[in-house]
Amino acid sequence: xxSFFFGVDLQRYRRSLTESGLQRVDVSGGLVYLxxxxxxxxxxxxxxxxxxxxxxxxxxxxILIEGEGIAEPVPAGQIGLxxxxxxxxxxxxxxxxxxxxxxxxxxxxxxxxxxxxxxxRFYDEMEAGGMLTRIALAPLDALSLYLIDRxxxxxxxxxxxxxxxxxxxxELLLHRxxxxxxxxxxxxxxxxxxxxxxxxxxxREFADPPTIAQLAHRCATNPAKLKRCFKQVYxxxxxxxxxxxRMEEASLLLRQERLSIGxxxxxxxxxxxxxxxxxxxxxxxxxxxxxx
Numbered sequence: 672x673x674s675f676f677f678g679v680d681l682q683r684y685r686r687s688l689t690e691s692g693l694q695r696v697d698v699s700g701g702l703v704y705l706x707x708x709x710x711x712x713x714x715x716x717x718x719x720x721x722x723x724x725x726x727x728x729x730x731x732x733x734i735l736i737e738g739e740g741i742a743e744p745v746p747a748g749q750i751g752l753x754x755x756x757x758x759x760x761x762x763x764x765x766x767x768x769x770x771x772x773x774x775x776x777x778x779x780x781x782x783x784x785x786x787x788x789x790x791x792r793f794y795d796e797m798e799a800g801g802m803l804t805r806i807a808l809a810p811l812d813a814l815s816l817y818l819i820d821r822x823x824x825x826x827x828x829x830x831x832x833x834x835x836x837x838x839x840x841x842e843l844l845l846h847r848x849x850x851x852x853x854x855x856x857x858x859x860x861x862x863x864x865x866x867x868x869x870x871x872x873x874x875r876e877f878a879d880p881p882t883i884a885q886l887a888h889r890c891a892t893n894p895a896k897l898k899r900c901f902k903q904v905y906x907x908x909x910x911x912x913x914x915x916x917r918m919e920e921a922s923l924l925l926r927q928e929r930l931s932i933g934x935x936x937x938x939x940x941x942x943x944x945x946x947x948x949x950x951x952x953x954x955x956x957x958x959x960x961x962x963x
Contacts, residue, residue, distance in 0.1 A: 675719040675758065676701055676775045684833035689715050693764065694823075698836040701778030706823045707734075709768040717758035722776035722797050726847060727751040728811060728819060732767030736760055741803055745769075750815065750847070752806040754797040770819045772840065789848050807851055813922035814955050817962055818843040846955070850919075852905050865890050866904045869897060873909070877916040878940040883909060917941070918954045925962050932959045 676697075685697040691713025694706040705715060709731060727734050727745045736743040736753070738760025745751035762771060779794050796806055822839045829835060868890045873880055881889065886909070887897040901909055917939040924935045936947035951959050 675717060675721050675723070675773065676703060684836055686827065689713070691715060691764065696836070698840055699833045701775035702837060702840050703773045704822065704840070705762070705771040707764050707767050707769045707771075711764045711767050711769075713764050715762045715764075717760060717762065719758045720756075721758065722756045723754075723758075724774045724779065724793055724797055724806075725751075725753045725755060726772040726774075726843075727753070727762075728770040728772075728815060730768040730811065730816070732769070733765045734767050734769050734771070735763040735765060736803065737763050738802070743803065743805065745808070748811050750807075750809050750811050752809070752847070752851070754793070754804045754806055755802060756797060757802050759802060770823065772843070774844065789851065793848060809850065810923070812850075812919055813926045813962060814846060814957070815843065816926070817957070818846060858904065862900045863904065865892050865897065866901050869901055869909070870905070870912070873913055874916060877913050877920070878938065880913050880940075913940075914950065914954070918951060921947070921951060921959070922955070922962065925959055932963070935959065 683697075684699065687695050687697075689695050689705070691711075693711060693713060693715065694708075695703065696706070697703050711732070727736075728750050729745050729747050731747050733747065734745045734751075736745070736751075741760050743751070743753075776794070776797055779790065779797070783791055783794060793806070796804060818839065822836065822843065825832065825836060825839070869886055872886060872889060880886070883894045883898065887894040890897060892900075898909060901907075901912070905912060907915070921935050921939045924930055924938060925932070930938075932948065933944045936942075936944045939947075941947035941950075948959055951957075955962075
């Protein structure tokens, strides 16, 4: 079987069409994407022995990953994140508008190190996985759509297009990888249960969250233990997690043109638009008005 990542020793940019008429772009060695415009139909087979991470972004319609013993749908408004070490399946586009990014193991390996953290966990999932392992299925967020538009709408004759394209794809990788948590595997069940309860409460009430003391009481623990355990599992503080939830919701609301930035800020729990805009920029490197 040939490699899906053609010319892995070459750092060059190439556009082509699949047999189904979808656009395939080889950005550089180890980075490939498929772009499906609105209403796309067709099947793209993958029968290779590459180790890769695959991200499936679906704006509309559905993309189905199908093969022997595999039937993995990614519906509209969702992002599917997968690890694979042997492809014997197909991507079926069903009236879909979407973007599928393939990242080879040797590309990820460039950035691994003793402090690789989340990136190391993704690499480990890919190394240990089977034909197809789902890592996560999550809602599609507005910042991902913005970054995908920057990738797919780049001029075909852009100077240094391989380097610029790789930079834009890495921006998207950093954003999506940073959205996932990998709890330590050696934690006791009681600790995991406490932080799971706290996380569920914050996900429902992030716009007007309880105080730490109130949250600890509802989770049947004390504030000090709750703060310590939550950071141990999710690698952030309780406040940091609330802020992340607010920013994720804000990025989706900003796609709704009828809402002003001030209205979005208030919906996610901020009374001052300027403060919200500064936090949004600190989180995503882009101001809300630019995203709108």
